[in-house]
Amino acid sequence: MNHSMINVPLDTISSTIASMSSVLTAAGAAAAIVGDDRSIKFVTDELKKLIGEIPTARHLEQTLGIPLGDLRRPSSTTISVRDRKMLVSIVPFANGAAIVLRQVFDDPPQISDIPKVVDVIRSVVNRFITFAELKSIQLEVSASDFDERYRHHDQLADALGTLLDNSLHYVPAGGEVVIGVRPMDHKGKPILLFFVMDNGPLVPEHMKHVIFESGFVWNAQAAERTGGGLFKVREFAAAHGGSVWVDSKTQKACSFFLRLDPDH
Template sequence: MALQTSEAAILNSSLDPIVVIDKQRAIVLFNPAAEQAFAITAEDVLGRSVEEIFVSPALSQALNGTETASLVEWTTEAGMTFASRLSPVLDVGGLPNGHLLIFHDISAHKEQSQNLRTFVGTLAHDLRSPLTYMQGFASMISMVGTLNEKQKGYQDKIIGGVGQMADLVEKVLDIRKLDPDGNYRLHREPCDVVHMVSEVVSNHVSAAEKKGQKLISDVDQHLPILALDETMLRRALQNLVDNAIKYTPENGTITVAAKTNKDNNTLVLSVKDTGYGISPENQKKLFAQFQRIRRREHFQVKGSGLGLYIVKAVASRHGGSAWVESEEGKGSTFFISLPLEGANLVGAEAQK
């Protein structure tokens, strides 16, 4: 791919690193900003395959396409972080003639984001103890003497409000742990999934009964002992059950299931409700941070919009996935699928 002098001059004057790639995936331009960012000269890379210089499966896959693609972030030896975008270059006939690989320095943004995460995490951690004290002392008020109906109502509001704050604090701390840029490592230990699911269901029976709901457990009693981060997986399942109770109308039914899928060798946890259902449009953004469904039936439901983000992050950290299947007016089923390969080795040892 031949570049005109004026085109090369414009690309070379850009403050963003730019690499021009021909149809054979060879580098034909490596601008000064790229030389400075990656500490390599144009002379050293011109004519070489871009996949040799920038090793990434995502880049190789994108080079086969004909649309602009956002790629992975790149961190240089100097500690700078760049976002990258690959755009096709078309000839006068509209046919692919190469690609532009453009980098944008996001180092400052990454640092600011990290500082904000640290601040929020520290704040949430420091709130933990005071909230625990408040919740405990509020529960002890009735020990002073019999409360009248009005006083009991005030006490319930205090306990409920503090409980919501404590739940939000725990979610913020979970997100800090599970953030892609965080350094949290899963604590995989032998996990009795049958027992864990049973406990989660038992802990939510009271909340379901207050709304006249049926909370049903449908668990394969022969599930093996698995190597999982039980604390985080339990938190994810609790989030799903909490949501099901909150968003299912009175007298509805919620079913919590745990089974193995032999076709793809996975453990599948699911929470099915008879709620209002979710539109396809809302399903696409449901697992993002701070996303909540806006509809009339949910106006009185309180929530942070963080629970499903945590569910997906926990599944992802285990090498699995999370998704929802739903139809408006017919309820929803949320799934967590985790690979058994590797994890079921504990089960094999335990059953010997």
């Protein structure tokens, strides 16, 4: 069994621009901080080396070739800077957002146009790694070394992204999240069992089914844990011979499971 650990070098996410600047500088990150008023508050030397001086947010958008959009929502986009493939991540915090660039490398060549499910998981993790680092969350990929592929991989990536996004929202700074997959048998048929587990708060018993319903409205600031966008995950699972559910039997971890028929 292969466990791929992603080291988290950053200490914590801060509610102040001054502290966030120190975190980004200490990490050697190529990053800028944009305030609530969309003005540039801070630019690391690493980012200046990469793209030069950044006087305004508009200039940053033009240099990167992408709109920054809603700074209150985390997002990641792949761009090219000086012939290097870079991942631009927007990481919101209390007084604005950190715009972080990191170099990414092409995935290994696939023997078919359909990627391995393990590579789908890793691509999802890459979208959220910057946010996890800034929140000092330990993010682990746990997957058996097997060659299973899944032809609806784009929809799978969206579903896993929703589950991971929810975990990262609820896990406190310094927490842990594990995302992975296991090939299994169910009633004599092969299945793929994906999971996202974390040590954040548990979903209350009375909400375990409600959060997957189409009419459920997520309140991100509510005291109890629920989740956003989970109906779409349920729709995807149902359309492909599977199901999704949340479990916390151990009372130590909140675990979301996504079961799929690999042949569906």
